[in-house]
Protein backbone atom coordinates (compact mmCIF):
# COMPACT_ATOMS: atom_id res chain seq x y z
CA UNK A 1 0.00 0.00 0.00
CA UNK A 2 1.41 3.44 -0.92
CA UNK A 3 1.89 6.14 1.75
CA UNK A 4 -1.30 7.87 2.79
CA UNK A 5 -0.01 11.12 1.35
CA UNK A 6 0.53 9.74 -2.15
CA UNK A 7 -1.73 10.08 -5.14
CA UNK A 8 -1.65 6.28 -5.53
CA UNK A 9 -3.24 5.92 -2.12
CA UNK A 10 -6.25 7.95 -3.33
CA UNK A 11 -6.45 5.80 -6.45
CA UNK A 12 -6.35 2.68 -4.30
CA UNK A 13 -9.16 3.95 -2.09
CA UNK A 14 -11.27 4.78 -5.15
CA UNK A 15 -10.70 1.32 -6.60
CA UNK A 16 -11.85 -0.28 -3.36
CA UNK A 17 -14.84 2.06 -2.91
CA UNK A 18 -18.10 0.05 -3.01
CA UNK A 19 -20.01 3.27 -3.79
CA UNK A 20 -17.55 4.44 -6.45
CA UNK A 21 -19.95 3.77 -9.34
CA UNK A 22 -22.60 6.14 -7.96
CA UNK A 23 -20.70 9.11 -9.33
CA UNK A 24 -21.79 7.98 -12.79
CA UNK A 25 -25.39 8.54 -11.80
CA UNK A 26 -24.77 12.30 -11.51
CA UNK A 27 -23.92 15.13 -13.88
CA UNK A 28 -20.57 16.48 -12.72
CA UNK A 29 -19.97 20.07 -13.96
CA UNK A 30 -17.03 20.39 -16.33
CA UNK A 31 -13.96 22.59 -16.13
CA UNK A 32 -11.68 22.77 -19.17
CA UNK A 33 -12.90 19.40 -20.40
CA UNK A 34 -12.50 17.62 -17.06
CA UNK A 35 -14.78 16.96 -14.08
CA UNK A 36 -14.79 19.84 -11.65
CA UNK A 37 -13.72 19.06 -8.12
CA UNK A 38 -17.18 19.71 -6.77
CA UNK A 39 -17.12 19.99 -2.97
CA UNK A 40 -20.27 22.03 -2.67
CA UNK A 41 -23.05 19.51 -2.01
CA UNK A 42 -23.66 21.32 1.28
CA UNK A 43 -24.98 24.20 -0.80
CA UNK A 44 -26.43 22.62 -3.95
CA UNK A 45 -26.21 18.89 -4.63
CA UNK A 46 -25.47 17.65 -8.13
CA UNK A 47 -28.17 16.61 -10.56
CA UNK A 48 -28.87 12.90 -10.85
CA UNK A 49 -28.88 11.75 -14.48
CA UNK A 50 -32.35 10.28 -13.93
CA UNK A 51 -33.86 13.64 -12.92
CA UNK A 52 -34.49 14.81 -16.45
CA UNK A 53 -36.54 11.74 -17.31
CA UNK A 54 -38.60 12.03 -14.13
CA UNK A 55 -39.48 15.63 -14.95
CA UNK A 56 -40.03 14.85 -18.63
CA UNK A 57 -42.49 12.09 -17.80
CA UNK A 58 -44.65 14.51 -15.86
CA UNK A 59 -44.50 17.05 -18.69
CA UNK A 60 -45.50 14.31 -21.14
CA UNK A 61 -48.39 13.18 -18.96
CA UNK A 62 -49.60 16.75 -18.79
CA UNK A 63 -49.33 17.01 -22.62
CA UNK A 64 -51.15 13.71 -23.16
CA UNK A 65 -53.73 13.82 -20.46
CA UNK A 66 -54.36 17.39 -19.36
CA UNK A 67 -56.39 17.39 -16.17
CA UNK A 68 -56.84 13.61 -16.32
CA UNK A 69 -53.22 13.30 -15.26
CA UNK A 70 -54.44 13.73 -11.70
CA UNK A 71 -55.78 10.17 -11.85
CA UNK A 72 -54.52 8.55 -15.06
CA UNK A 73 -50.89 9.70 -15.13
CA UNK A 74 -48.06 7.19 -14.72
CA UNK A 75 -47.74 8.58 -11.24
CA UNK A 76 -51.12 10.19 -10.65
CA UNK A 77 -50.78 13.77 -9.43
CA UNK A 78 -53.59 13.61 -6.95
CA UNK A 79 -51.68 11.41 -4.47
CA UNK A 80 -48.30 12.34 -6.02
CA UNK A 81 -46.64 13.32 -2.75
CA UNK A 82 -47.66 10.06 -1.04
CA UNK A 83 -45.07 8.00 -2.94
CA UNK A 84 -42.34 10.00 -1.16
CA UNK A 85 -43.35 9.19 2.39
CA UNK A 86 -41.71 5.78 2.84
CA UNK A 87 -38.56 6.74 0.97
CA UNK A 88 -38.17 9.99 2.89
CA UNK A 89 -38.88 8.19 6.14
CA UNK A 90 -36.01 5.79 5.41
CA UNK A 91 -33.57 8.66 4.85
CA UNK A 92 -34.46 10.47 8.08
CA UNK A 93 -35.29 7.50 10.33
CA UNK A 94 -38.97 8.30 10.70
CA UNK A 95 -42.33 6.58 10.24
CA UNK A 96 -44.05 7.42 6.95
CA UNK A 97 -46.91 9.16 8.78
CA UNK A 98 -44.35 11.54 10.29
CA UNK A 99 -42.98 13.03 7.06
CA UNK A 100 -44.16 15.09 4.17
CA UNK A 101 -42.45 17.03 1.39
CA UNK A 102 -44.00 20.44 0.78
CA UNK A 103 -43.23 24.16 0.40
CA UNK A 104 -39.71 25.32 1.22
CA UNK A 105 -37.70 25.15 4.42
CA UNK A 106 -38.49 28.57 5.88
CA UNK A 107 -42.18 28.19 5.07
CA UNK A 108 -42.24 24.82 6.83
CA UNK A 109 -40.44 26.32 9.79
CA UNK A 110 -43.19 28.92 10.09
CA UNK A 111 -45.88 26.27 9.80
CA UNK A 112 -44.24 24.25 12.54
CA UNK A 113 -43.67 27.19 14.85
CA UNK A 114 -47.29 28.20 14.43
CA UNK A 115 -48.16 24.89 16.04
CA UNK A 116 -45.24 24.33 18.39
CA UNK A 117 -44.21 27.78 19.59
CA UNK A 118 -47.10 28.60 21.93
CA UNK A 119 -45.75 31.07 24.49
CA UNK A 120 -47.88 31.23 27.61
CA UNK A 121 -47.41 32.51 31.16
CA UNK A 122 -43.79 32.36 32.26
CA UNK A 123 -42.86 30.03 29.39
CA UNK A 124 -42.39 32.44 26.48
CA UNK A 125 -38.84 32.14 25.29
CA UNK A 126 -37.27 30.57 22.24
CA UNK A 127 -33.81 29.02 22.39
CA UNK A 128 -31.70 29.32 19.24
CA UNK A 129 -27.96 29.50 18.68
CA UNK A 130 -26.30 32.89 18.30
CA UNK A 131 -24.79 31.86 14.97
CA UNK A 132 -28.07 30.56 13.59
CA UNK A 133 -28.73 30.74 9.86
CA UNK A 134 -30.18 34.18 9.06
CA UNK A 135 -33.46 32.87 7.64
CA UNK A 136 -34.09 30.87 10.82
CA UNK A 137 -33.39 33.91 12.90
CA UNK A 138 -35.76 36.10 10.88
CA UNK A 139 -38.42 33.41 11.17
CA UNK A 140 -38.16 32.97 14.94
CA UNK A 141 -38.14 36.72 15.52
CA UNK A 142 -41.22 37.08 13.32
CA UNK A 143 -43.00 34.38 15.30
CA UNK A 144 -42.15 36.06 18.58
CA UNK A 145 -43.59 39.32 17.24
CA UNK A 146 -46.71 37.57 15.94
CA UNK A 147 -47.44 36.73 19.55
CA UNK A 148 -47.11 40.41 20.47
CA UNK A 149 -43.79 39.74 22.21
CA UNK A 150 -40.37 41.35 21.92
CA UNK A 151 -37.47 39.28 20.50
CA UNK A 152 -35.08 41.15 22.82
CA UNK A 153 -36.90 39.59 25.78
CA UNK A 154 -37.79 36.27 24.25
CA UNK A 155 -34.76 34.97 22.36
CA UNK A 156 -32.09 33.07 24.23
CA UNK A 157 -29.02 32.81 22.04
CA UNK A 158 -26.85 29.84 22.72
CA UNK A 159 -23.07 30.20 22.58
CA UNK A 160 -20.28 27.97 23.82
CA UNK A 161 -18.69 29.05 27.11
CA UNK A 162 -15.30 28.73 25.43
CA UNK A 163 -16.34 31.22 22.74
CA UNK A 164 -15.53 28.57 20.11
CA UNK A 165 -17.99 27.74 17.33
CA UNK A 166 -18.38 24.22 18.79
CA UNK A 167 -21.17 24.01 21.40
CA UNK A 168 -20.85 21.02 23.77
CA UNK A 169 -24.09 19.10 24.35
CA UNK A 170 -23.51 19.27 28.12
CA UNK A 171 -23.75 23.05 27.96
CA UNK A 172 -27.10 22.86 26.16
CA UNK A 173 -28.33 20.37 28.74
CA UNK A 174 -27.14 22.60 31.57
CA UNK A 175 -28.88 25.64 30.13
CA UNK A 176 -32.14 23.73 29.71
CA UNK A 177 -31.90 22.48 33.27
CA UNK A 178 -31.53 26.02 34.66
CA UNK A 179 -33.61 28.15 32.24
CA UNK A 180 -35.86 25.56 30.63
CA UNK A 181 -38.95 26.56 32.60
CA UNK A 182 -39.02 29.86 30.68
CA UNK A 183 -38.47 28.29 27.27
CA UNK A 184 -41.43 27.44 25.06
CA UNK A 185 -39.45 26.15 22.09
CA UNK A 186 -35.89 24.94 21.46
CA UNK A 187 -34.98 25.38 17.79
CA UNK A 188 -31.50 24.17 16.87
CA UNK A 189 -29.76 22.83 13.76
CA UNK A 190 -28.95 19.21 13.01
CA UNK A 191 -25.63 20.25 11.49
CA UNK A 192 -24.51 23.86 11.97
CA UNK A 193 -24.06 25.46 8.54
CA UNK A 194 -20.92 27.44 9.45
CA UNK A 195 -18.99 25.21 11.82
CA UNK A 196 -20.19 21.86 10.51
CA UNK A 197 -21.00 20.64 14.05
CA UNK A 198 -23.57 17.83 14.24
CA UNK A 199 -25.81 18.21 17.26
CA UNK A 200 -27.01 15.30 19.36
CA UNK A 201 -30.72 15.47 18.56
CA UNK A 202 -31.72 12.78 20.99
CA UNK A 203 -29.96 14.29 24.00
CA UNK A 204 -31.15 17.80 23.20
CA UNK A 205 -34.73 16.63 22.71
CA UNK A 206 -34.63 14.67 25.97
CA UNK A 207 -33.27 17.66 27.93
CA UNK A 208 -35.80 20.01 26.32
CA UNK A 209 -38.72 17.73 27.11
CA UNK A 210 -37.52 17.19 30.65
CA UNK A 211 -37.70 20.95 31.10
CA UNK A 212 -41.20 21.04 29.55
CA UNK A 213 -40.16 22.70 26.28
CA UNK A 214 -41.09 21.74 22.74
CA UNK A 215 -38.17 21.04 20.42
CA UNK A 216 -37.66 21.33 16.68
CA UNK A 217 -34.63 21.04 14.41
CA UNK A 218 -33.52 22.67 11.18
CA UNK A 219 -31.93 19.76 9.34
CA UNK A 220 -30.91 21.59 6.16
CA UNK A 221 -27.31 20.39 6.54
CA UNK A 222 -28.08 17.06 8.15
CA UNK A 223 -30.57 15.27 5.89
CA UNK A 224 -28.84 12.98 3.41
CA UNK A 225 -25.56 13.76 5.19
CA UNK A 226 -25.99 11.87 8.45
CA UNK A 227 -28.08 8.80 9.22
CA UNK A 228 -30.82 10.32 11.36
CA UNK A 229 -33.21 8.62 13.73
CA UNK A 230 -35.83 11.31 13.89
CA UNK A 231 -38.57 9.22 15.39
CA UNK A 232 -36.34 7.91 18.15
CA UNK A 233 -34.85 11.34 18.77
CA UNK A 234 -38.25 12.33 20.11
CA UNK A 235 -38.15 15.79 18.50
CA UNK A 236 -41.54 17.40 18.09
CA UNK A 237 -40.77 18.57 14.58
CA UNK A 238 -38.00 19.00 12.04
CA UNK A 239 -37.69 20.82 8.74
CA UNK A 240 -35.14 20.63 5.95
CA UNK A 241 -34.47 21.57 2.36
CA UNK A 242 -33.89 19.03 -0.37
CA UNK A 243 -31.46 20.95 -2.55
CA UNK A 244 -28.29 20.25 -0.60
CA UNK A 245 -27.43 16.62 0.16
CA UNK A 246 -30.78 15.50 -1.26
CA UNK A 247 -29.80 16.62 -4.78
CA UNK A 248 -33.26 17.76 -5.84
CA UNK A 249 -32.37 21.02 -7.54
CA UNK A 250 -32.31 24.72 -6.76
CA UNK A 251 -35.17 25.76 -4.51
CA UNK A 252 -36.41 22.15 -4.37
CA UNK A 253 -39.56 21.24 -2.44
CA UNK A 254 -38.62 20.87 1.23
CA UNK A 255 -39.21 18.25 3.92
CA UNK A 256 -41.05 18.28 7.22
CA UNK A 257 -41.28 15.86 10.14
CA UNK A 258 -43.92 15.91 12.87
CA UNK A 259 -43.51 13.30 15.56
CA UNK A 260 -46.12 10.56 15.60
CA UNK A 261 -47.24 11.61 19.08
CA UNK A 262 -48.77 14.68 17.40
CA UNK A 263 -50.26 12.73 14.50
CA UNK A 264 -53.77 13.05 15.90
CA UNK A 265 -53.29 16.29 17.81
CA UNK A 266 -56.05 17.90 15.80
CA UNK A 267 -56.52 20.61 18.41
CA UNK A 268 -52.98 22.00 17.79
CA UNK A 269 -53.35 25.45 16.25
CA UNK A 270 -52.20 25.28 12.66
CA UNK A 271 -52.41 27.14 9.39
CA UNK A 272 -54.83 25.19 7.26
CA UNK A 273 -55.31 24.53 3.57
CA UNK A 274 -57.29 21.98 1.61
CA UNK A 275 -54.42 19.52 1.15
CA UNK A 276 -54.16 19.19 4.90
CA UNK A 277 -57.81 18.18 5.02
CA UNK A 278 -58.69 14.53 5.53
CA UNK A 279 -58.42 13.10 2.04
CA UNK A 280 -61.47 10.87 2.32
CA UNK A 281 -63.72 13.91 2.52
CA UNK A 282 -61.51 16.62 0.94
CA UNK A 283 -63.53 16.78 -2.24
CA UNK A 284 -66.88 17.13 -0.54
CA UNK A 285 -65.78 20.74 -0.38
CA UNK A 286 -67.29 21.31 3.04
CA UNK A 287 -66.61 24.34 5.21
CA UNK A 288 -65.30 22.53 8.26
CA UNK A 289 -61.54 21.77 8.24
CA UNK A 290 -60.89 18.16 9.25
CA UNK A 291 -57.10 17.64 9.35
CA UNK A 292 -55.37 14.55 8.00
CA UNK A 293 -53.52 12.42 10.48
CA UNK A 294 -49.78 12.98 10.67
CA UNK A 295 -47.44 15.41 8.93
CA UNK A 296 -49.68 15.54 5.85
CA UNK A 297 -52.19 17.42 7.97
CA UNK A 298 -49.91 20.46 7.79
CA UNK A 299 -50.03 20.64 3.99
CA UNK A 300 -51.66 23.69 2.53
CA UNK A 301 -51.75 23.23 -1.21
CA UNK A 302 -51.83 20.42 -3.74
CA UNK A 303 -48.36 19.06 -4.49
CA UNK A 304 -46.13 20.89 -7.03
CA UNK A 305 -45.59 17.87 -9.24
CA UNK A 306 -42.86 19.37 -11.45
CA UNK A 307 -41.02 20.54 -8.37
CA UNK A 308 -41.26 17.18 -6.65
CA UNK A 309 -40.23 14.99 -9.60
CA UNK A 310 -36.46 15.57 -9.05
CA UNK A 311 -36.81 14.46 -5.44
CA UNK A 312 -38.10 11.10 -6.59
CA UNK A 313 -35.03 10.63 -8.78
CA UNK A 314 -32.83 11.40 -5.80
CA UNK A 315 -34.70 9.24 -3.30
CA UNK A 316 -34.35 6.26 -5.64
CA UNK A 317 -30.58 6.70 -5.47
CA UNK A 318 -30.64 7.00 -1.67
CA UNK A 319 -32.68 3.81 -1.50
CA UNK A 320 -30.14 1.98 -3.62
CA UNK A 321 -27.11 3.22 -1.68
CA UNK A 322 -28.60 3.28 1.83
CA UNK A 323 -27.69 5.78 4.55
CA UNK A 324 -25.44 3.37 6.54
CA UNK A 325 -23.17 2.73 3.53
CA UNK A 326 -23.13 6.43 2.68
CA UNK A 327 -22.13 7.33 6.22
CA UNK A 328 -19.42 4.69 6.22
CA UNK A 329 -17.87 6.19 3.10
CA UNK A 330 -18.46 9.73 4.34
CA UNK A 331 -16.48 9.06 7.51
CA UNK A 332 -13.57 7.74 5.44
CA UNK A 333 -13.72 10.49 2.82
CA UNK A 334 -13.88 13.38 5.27
CA UNK A 335 -11.34 11.64 7.52
CA UNK A 336 -9.01 11.40 4.52
CA UNK A 337 -9.51 15.11 3.76
CA UNK A 338 -8.77 15.99 7.36
CA UNK A 339 -5.66 13.81 7.37
CA UNK A 340 -4.25 15.41 4.22
CA UNK A 341 -4.98 18.93 5.47
CA UNK A 342 -3.31 18.25 8.79
CA UNK A 343 -0.30 16.57 7.27
CA UNK A 344 0.28 19.01 4.45
CA UNK A 345 -1.24 22.32 5.50
CA UNK A 346 -1.37 22.49 9.29
CA UNK A 347 0.83 25.59 9.35
CA UNK A 348 -1.48 27.46 7.02
CA UNK A 349 -5.01 26.35 7.82
CA UNK A 350 -7.24 25.77 10.84
CA UNK A 351 -10.08 23.33 10.62
CA UNK A 352 -13.00 24.93 12.49
CA UNK A 353 -15.09 21.79 12.39
CA UNK A 354 -14.65 19.47 15.34
CA UNK A 355 -12.09 16.68 15.01
CA UNK A 356 -14.63 14.24 16.48
CA UNK A 357 -16.13 12.39 13.49
CA UNK A 358 -19.21 11.49 15.54
CA UNK A 359 -20.03 15.18 15.88
CA UNK A 360 -19.78 16.25 12.27
CA UNK A 361 -21.08 15.28 8.84
CA UNK A 362 -19.07 15.44 5.65
CA UNK A 363 -18.31 19.17 5.73
CA UNK A 364 -15.09 20.72 6.99
CA UNK A 365 -14.92 24.48 7.48
CA UNK A 366 -11.48 25.93 6.89
CA UNK A 367 -9.89 29.17 7.98
CA UNK A 368 -6.65 30.27 6.39
CA UNK A 369 -4.03 31.90 8.58
CA UNK A 370 -3.35 34.50 5.90
CA UNK A 371 -6.35 36.64 6.87
CA UNK A 372 -9.62 37.46 5.19
CA UNK A 373 -8.54 39.14 1.94
CA UNK A 374 -5.81 36.64 1.14
CA UNK A 375 -8.21 33.80 1.97
CA UNK A 376 -10.81 35.25 -0.38
CA UNK A 377 -8.18 35.41 -3.10
CA UNK A 378 -7.28 31.76 -2.51
CA UNK A 379 -10.95 30.88 -2.76
CA UNK A 380 -11.24 32.68 -6.11
CA UNK A 381 -8.08 30.96 -7.35
CA UNK A 382 -9.48 27.59 -6.31
CA UNK A 383 -12.51 28.30 -8.42
CA UNK A 384 -10.37 29.30 -11.38
CA UNK A 385 -8.54 25.98 -10.99
CA UNK A 386 -11.79 23.99 -11.19
CA UNK A 387 -12.54 23.54 -7.48
CA UNK A 388 -16.03 24.43 -6.28
CA UNK A 389 -16.34 24.91 -2.54
CA UNK A 390 -18.15 27.73 -0.86
CA UNK A 391 -17.27 30.90 0.93
CA UNK A 392 -18.97 32.10 4.08
CA UNK A 393 -18.25 35.56 5.42
CA UNK A 394 -16.18 36.68 7.12
CA UNK A 395 -13.40 34.23 6.25
CA UNK A 396 -14.43 30.61 5.99
CA UNK A 397 -14.11 28.18 3.10
CA UNK A 398 -16.51 25.27 3.45
CA UNK A 399 -15.77 22.04 1.63
CA UNK A 400 -18.02 19.01 1.68
CA UNK A 401 -16.91 15.77 0.02
CA UNK A 402 -20.18 13.97 -0.65
CA UNK A 403 -20.03 10.17 -0.57
CA UNK A 404 -22.54 9.74 -3.41
CA UNK A 405 -20.46 11.46 -6.04
CA UNK A 406 -17.10 12.56 -4.69
CA UNK A 407 -14.01 10.43 -5.01
CA UNK A 408 -10.90 10.16 -2.89
CA UNK A 409 -9.07 11.58 -5.91
CA UNK A 410 -11.28 14.70 -5.72
CA UNK A 411 -10.08 15.15 -2.17
CA UNK A 412 -6.45 14.50 -3.05
CA UNK A 413 -6.51 16.96 -5.95
CA UNK A 414 -8.25 19.61 -3.85
CA UNK A 415 -5.56 19.49 -1.19
CA UNK A 416 -2.84 19.48 -3.81
CA UNK A 417 -4.26 22.58 -5.53
CA UNK A 418 -4.84 24.32 -2.19
CA UNK A 419 -1.29 23.60 -1.12
CA UNK A 420 -0.04 25.13 -4.37
CA UNK A 421 -1.99 28.30 -3.55
CA UNK A 422 -1.20 28.79 0.12
CA UNK A 423 2.37 27.54 0.50
CA UNK A 424 4.87 30.04 -0.83
Ligand SMILES: Cc1ncc(COP(=O)(O)O)c(C=O)c1O
Pocket residue numbers: 104105106107133135136189193218220221241254
Ligand atom coordinates in the same frame (compact mmCIF):
# COMPACT_ATOMS: atom_id res chain seq x y z
C1 LIG B 1 -29.51 26.10 7.84
C2 LIG B 1 -30.44 26.71 6.84
N1 LIG B 1 -31.63 27.14 7.26
C3 LIG B 1 -32.49 27.74 6.39
C4 LIG B 1 -32.17 27.92 5.07
C5 LIG B 1 -33.14 28.63 4.18
O1 LIG B 1 -33.74 27.77 3.30
P1 LIG B 1 -34.91 28.15 2.29
O2 LIG B 1 -34.44 29.29 1.43
O3 LIG B 1 -35.06 26.92 1.47
O4 LIG B 1 -36.11 28.49 3.07
C6 LIG B 1 -30.93 27.45 4.60
C7 LIG B 1 -30.54 27.63 3.19
O5 LIG B 1 -29.47 27.33 2.75
C8 LIG B 1 -30.04 26.85 5.52
O6 LIG B 1 -28.83 26.43 5.13
